[in-house]
Amino acid sequence: MSDITVEDIEAAGTEGAAKIEDAAVDHDEVDGHGAHEEHYTSLGLSNMKLAMWLFLGSECLLFGALISTYLLSKTRFIIELVAGNPDVIAGISDGENGELVQEMIDQQSVEPFFDIPFTSLSSFILLMSSLTMVLAHKAVSEGNYKNLRIWLSTTLLLGATFMAGQVYEFTVFYKEGLTYNGSLFGTAFYTLTGFHGAHVTGGLIMLGSLLLLSFKGKMQQDRAETVELVGLYWHFVDIVWVLIFTIVYLIP
């Protein structure tokens, strides 16, 4: 705020006071501390959104490295498995999954481990959550707080369902003999999908916070960008799953 005292206003008279108030409003708009936190940026994009994009850029490098590591590890694992390396075979054998291991050797692929219909359903759920997230942002932009809560709750529910699916999938894989330390493939697979799961969990916490703020009446139209920023993160998590689903699950 500009430093305007009562003495200034009295000295200026009624007309002068109005001009001083106008100047104060203009000053707020220029220095970005107005009631709606709107401000000028040389990019035409808010600083918070720019910061989120920079963060997501760094996340791209993280997941790029994890996906690359997975692909390289899987290839090396398959080569060793087909070559009959006893250490590699022992790493995924639990004494009861001989048929599954033999299927992997015959197909020269890790595909027998995966349950594609189940993972496809998980992908559908995550895609659906991206839609509900963007609809939540639209609702708060339009000042429709009832719809904001409905769509945020739906996104939260869908995200939680996806996570429950991932926990179930990990449990099944573990029971089938795919452990974190047993093989290079297991380590790379759990690290990649586990990191993604951790990001989804982070997104769920953010969504829960937004929902809580909304119920407290603190998520108003002028804070639509906060919902958009969380949405950007959530869509990024969805995009990473789009890559993982194709590269890890569909391409054997």
Next chain:
Amino acid sequence: MATATTEKPIDAHDDHEHHPTAKTYWITFLALLILTAVEVAWSYLGLSGPALVVPLLLMMVVKFLIVGGVFMHLQTDLKVLNGYWFTLTFGTAVVLAVCVYIIVFAAFRWDI
């Protein structure tokens, strides 16, 4: 004393007005759903090699661009950026990152 100006400052929140409609979001979701279904169906066709991998990767890239462009508002937000240095910077970073990954894969593939 503030001076009157005829030029409207570029507001960081103006881009909200250019975001797609709810109908566009639903259509986008349907497109993503159909692409995912085609992807899964394609993986069950029993194809191998490039006939399997190339279409799957293409569909993956299309889905990536659709989510980024529509849901993440890149399609509209890029239009409100002043100049194109921001886009250029990000574009350069992406190209560099892709080059790094290709070199890493090549190094492992040919044991460089």
